[in-house]
Amino acid sequence: MRPTTVVAMCKSGRLDALAEALCNSASPVDLFILSEVSNPGLEKKAKKVFHPVKTDNPQEVRRFVREINPEFVVIGPEEPLAAGVVDELRKFGIPCVGPTRKLAQLETSKSFTRQLLTKYGIPGNPEHRIFKKLEGLPEYLQKLGSFVVKPDGLTGGKGVKVFGEHLRSIPEAVEYCVEILKSKQPVIIEEKLEGEEFSFQSFFDGKHIVHTIPVQDHKRAKDGDTGPNTGGMGSYSCADHLLPFLSREHVQQAGEINRLVGEAVSREIGEEYKGILYGGFMLTKDGLRVIEYNARFGDPEVMNVLPLLQADFVEVCRGIIHGTLDQLTIRFKHQATVCKYIVPNGYPGRSIREGEIRLDAVKKVPGLNDRLRIYYAAVSEKDGKLQLTGSRAVAFVGIANTLFEAEKIAEEAASLVEGPVFHRRDIGTAELIKKRVDHMRSIVGEPGRERAVS
Amino acid sequence: MIRKGDRVFFADNSKGYLERCKAFTSAVRDAGLVPLSYGGAGTAVRQSTLDREIRDDFYGAQAIVLYFGTPENNSNYEDHWALSELKHRIGTNVDFLVYVSEDFPVGILQQFGYVGQHRVLSNSDQFGAVLRSDLERIIEHSP
Numbered sequence: 001m002r003p004t005t006v007v008a009m010c011k012s013g014r015l016d017a018l019a020e021a022l023c024n025s026a027s028p029v030d031l032f033i034l035s036e037v038s039n040p041g042l043e044k045k046a047k048k049v050f051h052p053v054k055t056d057n058p059q060e061v062r063r064f065v066r067e068i069n070p071e072f073v074v075i076g077p078e079e080p081l082a083a084g085v086v087d088e089l090r091k092f093g094i095p096c097v098g099p100t101r102k103l104a105q106l107e108t109s110k111s112f113t114r115q116l117l118t119k120y121g122i123p124g125n126p127e128h129r130i131f132k133k134l135e136g137l138p139e140y141l142q143k144l145g146s147f148v149v150k151p152d153g154l155t156g157g158k159g160v161k162v163f164g165e166h167l168r169s170i171p172e173a174v175e176y177c178v179e180i181l182k183s184k185q186p187v188i189i190e191e192k193l194e195g196e197e198f199s200f201q202s203f204f205d206g207k208h209i210v211h212t213i214p215v216q217d218h219k220r221a222k223d224g225d226t227g228p229n230t231g232g233m234g235s236y237s238c239a240d241h242l243l244p245f246l247s248r249e250h251v252q253q254a255g256e257i258n259r260l261v262g263e264a265v266s267r268e269i270g271e272e273y274k275g276i277l278y279g280g281f282m283l284t285k286d287g288l289r290v291i292e293y294n295a296r297f298g299d300p301e302v303m304n305v306l307p308l309l310q311a312d313f314v315e316v317c318r319g320i321i322h323g324t325l326d327q328l329t330i331r332f333k334h335q336a337t338v339c340k341y342i343v344p345n346g347y348p349g350r351s352i353r354e355g356e357i358r359l360d361a362v363k364k365v366p367g368l369n370d371r372l373r374i375y376y377a378a379v380s381e382k383d384g385k386l387q388l389t390g391s392r393a394v395a396f397v398g399i400a401n402t403l404f405e406a407e408k409i410a411e412e413a414a415s416l417v418e419g420p421v422f423h424r425r426d427i428g429t430a431e432l433i434k435k436r437v438d439h440m441r442s443i444v445g446e447p448g449r450e451r452a453v454s
Numbered sequence: 455m456i457r458k459g460d461r462v463f464f465a466d467n468s469k470g471y472l473e474r475c476k477a478f479t480s481a482v483r484d485a486g487l488v489p490l491s492y493g494g495a496g497t498a499v500r501q502s503t504l505d506r507e508i509r510d511d512f513y514g515a516q517a518i519v520l521y522f523g524t525p526e527n528n529s530n531y532e533d534h535w536a537l538s539e540l541k542h543r544i545g546t547n548v549d550f551l552v553y554v555s556e557d558f559p560v561g562i563l564q565q566f567g568y569v570g571q572h573r574v575l576s577n578s579d580q581f582g583a584v585l586r587s588d589l590e591r592i593i594e595h596s597p
Contacts, residue, residue: 126503148504158511159479161472162494162504172472193503220509227542228513229506282503291503349513350546439501 010076206272357419541567
């Protein structure tokens with residue numbers, strides 16, 4: 001059988017997970033990678049890794065892709081989408097899993113997405129308004145409850161005020177707004193949402209949608225949700241395809257919002273959206289709110305999802321491209337996953353950019369392939385030694401029947417890495433899950449779902 | 455030491471924070487620095503949509519000014535967004551200016567890993583003037 005030629009482009013652990021899913025196809029695949037960097041995971045899976053390639057340069061990408069002449073291209077990160085790589089390849093008849101530049105505004109322009117949700121009456125849009133005069137402002141604040149007030153376009157600084165639901169809030173906030181308006185600046189009023197965030201990713205072919213499973217990412221660098229923001233230190237998903245604080249109804253709502261957004265953006269731009277719809281949601285006391293949309297898989301969330309896929313990912317990609325997702329049976333294994341990234345000391349602000357790490361002990365963990373996946377990201381291999389290159393280095397994904405078993409597998413592997421790195425020990429642990437459930441319970445006053453993860 | 459044009463972070467969640475935010479902005483601007491001020495930033499903000507923004511500003515600033523004082527009626531002394539983050543910024547070459555009210559139990563700062571100095575203000579109205587003089591002390595003046 002003649003192999004299917006596929007190009008994938010990205011630069012992180014997400015690419016290694018995509019490469020694995022493509023190579024696991026029932027039919028042979030010749031995988032070519034375009035990336036700014038390479039790593040041992042990609043070198044092992046791909047027929048050839050072209051690097052460094054500026055994947056956000058449409059002309060440079062097109063030169064490589066035309067030479068390879070693949071059946072299709074899978075685009076991992078947002079930069080090539082924003083730069084119009086899909087548009088450029090389409091001119092030459094090369095189909096992509098990923099939207100065109102205009103459609104990718106869903107990710108690149110927050111205001112575009114907010115307006116889209118409003119225009120098409122899609123639920124979950126957080127309240128947000130800009131006032132140039134006081135008229136209607138006190139009434140709007142009254143409607144919100146908790147809110148944030150800040151000047152719009154304040155040059156040389158920022159003055160954010162958070163107002164809660166105590167009685168003094170409204171008069172104090174109005175006083176602050178008057179002060180801002182007096183200085184001839186518009187006032188931004190944002191609803192302050194409190195709750196638990198989660199991601200819900202779907203495959204969309206322009207007409208049909210297939211949902212994956214909800215995942216919770218951990219953006220902060222250190223245990224206990226402290227430390228600076230990062231690209232994501234790890235994530236988890238549950239065997240029942242819910243999350244400990246999330247009901248089936250919430251997941252259905254998130255899926256419905258993804259579908260409405262996919263249809264709305266296609267209608268608004270006049271082109272079919274073909275790719276991944278990543279909805280970033282927050283469960284609040286008033287239900288689901290949309291925090292952001294991404295036009296690609298999340299990193300690390302893709303590593304929770306693709307290892308559980310019970311379908312041929314090459315066929316899924318074809319379904320997205322040809323608008324035939326409805327003809328496929330796409331399911332996910334009922335297992336839990338916990339992903340933990342190891343990152344260089346100092347990450348993210350002052351990452352060390354060199355240093356050797358050793359995974360020898362990890363590779364001796366029994367049942368490596370079934371229970372643990374290793375995805376390489378910002379590491380290079382020199383003379384058989386793994387070198388850090390300054391960002392998230394290697395992701396370990398534990399897969400098991402329960403969340404806590406999956407956590408133990410990922411934690412054991414991450415702890416066995418030798419070198420100047422650290423990771424979050426608390427992701428997927430009973431303690432942190434309880435904190436999430438208690439937090440949600442304190443907001444909505446409903447019992448949590450510990451049963452799902454025990 | 456900080457230089458003119460550097461960003462200075464401020465968070466306050468105690469009674470009377472609106473006035474201190476105003477005093478902070480004015481003192482920092484007059485010193486040629488960029489104010490990033492968050493009033494009313496309690497621990498609830500940590501699980502809110504504002505957290506990403508405040509966190510980026512806290513970890514991106516060249517100096518950090520914090521005020522810990524008498525809590526609002528429905529709050530407590532530990533209800534301050536920055537407390538849990540202090541341990542991660544200590545020893546990272548950032549200048550800290552920490553002010554507390556006389557009633558504030560300073561043991562809380564140590565409990566959260568803050569080992570630097572703090573200044574007790576007998577009256578919150580002193581905040582602006584004391585801040586101005588402290589900023590003057592930590593700004594690097596070109597010869």
